[in-house]
Amino acid sequence: MRIKTLGIIGCAKHSLGSFLIVFLFLFDNNAYAFGNTLDGKTKFAGTPSGIIRDIEVVKESTFIASENGVFHLLGGRSESIDFNQTKINGTVSDLSLGLNGNLWIVEYGVGVFSYDLESGVATQQFTNEKWPKYAWKIQELEGSLVVSLIQGVIVADLRTGKIQGWADEIGVGKVYKAFSISAQNNVTAYVSSEEHLLKIDVAGRTVDRLPVKTVFPELASINTVSISKEFMFVGGREGLYIHNFKTETKSFFPFEKTSKSAYAMSDVYLSSNNDVYVAAGGLFELKGDVLKEPNFMAPLLSSEEIKSITRIRETQSKELLLASSQLGLISLSSTHQSINLVHAGDTVFRSNIQEFGINEHSDFIVKTRKGNLVLDKET
Numbered sequence: 001m002r003i004k005t006l007g008i009i010g011c012a013k014h015s016l017g018s019f020l021i022v023f024l025f026l027f028d029n030n031a032y033a034f035g036n037t038l039d040g041k042t043k044f045a046g047t048p049s050g051i052i053r054d055i056e057v058v059k060e061s062t063f064i065a066s067e068n069g070v071f072h073l074l075g076g077r078s079e080s081i082d083f084n085q086t087k088i089n090g091t092v093s094d095l096s097l098g099l100n101g102n103l104w105i106v107e108y109g110v111g112v113f114s115y116d117l118e119s120g121v122a123t124q125q126f127t128n129e130k131w132p133k134y135a136w137k138i139q140e141l142e143g144s145l146v147v148s149l150i151q152g153v154i155v156a157d158l159r160t161g162k163i164q165g166w167a168d169e170i171g172v173g174k175v176y177k178a179f180s181i182s183a184q185n186n187v188t189a190y191v192s193s194e195e196h197l198l199k200i201d202v203a204g205r206t207v208d209r210l211p212v213k214t215v216f217p218e219l220a221s222i223n224t225v226s227i228s229k230e231f232m233f234v235g236g237r238e239g240l241y242i243h244n245f246k247t248e249t250k251s252f253f254p255f256e257k258t259s260k261s262a263y264a265m266s267d268v269y270l271s272s273n274n275d276v277y278v279a280a281g282g283l284f285e286l287k288g289d290v291l292k293e294p295n296f297m298a299p300l301l302s303s304e305e306i307k308s309i310t311r312i313r314e315t316q317s318k319e320l321l322l323a324s325s326q327l328g329l330i331s332l333s334s335t336h337q338s339i340n341l342v343h344a345g346d347t348v349f350r351s352n353i354q355e356f357g358i359n360e361h362s363d364f365i366v367k368t369r370k371g372n373l374v375l376d377k378e379t
Contacts, residue, residue: 042328044071044078052323055313056095056103058117062315063103064329065092070105070115081105083113083122098140099186106135126161139181139189144202146189148178153191153198166205170198182227184245190232192222197234216241218252228270235265240278240291255284256292269312271320279309283322 042049050067057063062073063081070081070092083105090109098104098114105113105122111132115122126132137148144164145156152172155164163171170191180192187203197215199208212219219236226233232243239254263281270276276286277294285294308325315321315331322330357365 041330044073045080047071047080049328051310051325052329053091053093053310054095055311055321055323055329056097057313057315057321058097058103060316061117062313062321063095064323065095065105067091070095081115081120081122083115084110085124086110094135094137096138096140099142104138104140106138108136109133111135112138126156129156129161129163131156131163132161137179137181139183141183141189141202142186146181146191146200146202148181148191150178151176153178153193153200155200155202164205167200167207170200170207170209177221180222180224180226182225182232184227184232190225190227192225192234194221197222197225216252218254223265224267226268226270231270233268233270233276235268235278235280237264237280240265240268240276240286242276253286253289253291255280256290258292263308266310267312269314271314272318277312277320279312279322281308283309283312 044064044066047068049064049071052064052066054065055062056065060074064071064073070083072079072081084107088110090107092105093108094104094106096104096106101117103115103117105115107113111127112125112135113122114125131147131149131154134149135147136150139146140158143158145158145161147154147156149172153167153170153175154172155167156162157164168174175191175193175196175198177194178191178198181189183189187201189200189202191198191200195212196209197212199210201207210216212222216222216234216236219234219238219241222234222236224233224235226235230244230246232245234241234243239252241250241252243250265278265280267279268276269278278284278286278291280291283294284291287295309322310325311321311323313321318333320332322332324330
């Protein structure tokens, strides 16, 4: 590829985002630990991942929960975690970091496992109890486990697994669609449900139901709750509430009217740079007072090929990790976040670029075998 000043007229118009075009064409997809970052990674330790349901980042390690198992990624290597010694297979629905150097693994239909991060040994927990087989999400607090059974929430003793009677009011059949749990501290957790946001305090042994209709009136129901730093994020199909625990204030941020989201919100993530990302079918970012499609990596992140993002996380090296049911695990470095791909509409432009330059009108021009193109500087 050559760069020079061109005097060209009558060019077709396609799109390019950011001025890092030179770096885009020289960029090596395989330079990052997660492999082919733009197309997604769908195999770990030689095993197809299937749908990825959760990601947990612990220091330099990344753990992936998928329908075909749990995988440990470290550097450029991946290995399968052999945690389930039973002959029963279920759906790995949750990974949750414990308070004592362990990772909780929930396999819906099978049980709950504790994986020791130091020894690499996993053991099945509470085998004498019935509830672990129906667990969907789990959150460890001091001396207790808060567990979503989807159609109910229980609080179990951390040592024995016995269900605590003081939280019976939110037990099986008493709350619905409890898909998300997040801890504010070591004694308080919030659980999303169809009609209420549940606040569970294991120290005070209390449960508060915060009605969606009155506390979060812009939402028809709550899909997800996430707590990071001093903020609590409560999301649904209509948008996102952000509650500040320090100031005890909250604000609502809808999806931009031109956004394509009509999906339930599956995750909210606050990055190390304080950027708010939302998984709601596709990827969205909080910009100003609305949730909109990100202004980087177009058209990949806005295409129909990536309309089922389930989880968002970030590595120690500040790579943004996206779990997509179509494309697998996608990792976006800070370099990716300042680049768009040359595209026409929602289609990546794949013709070889022979020359690149600027004409007398300060337009960016590329020359291809099929003709010359004017590039949109904004997109």
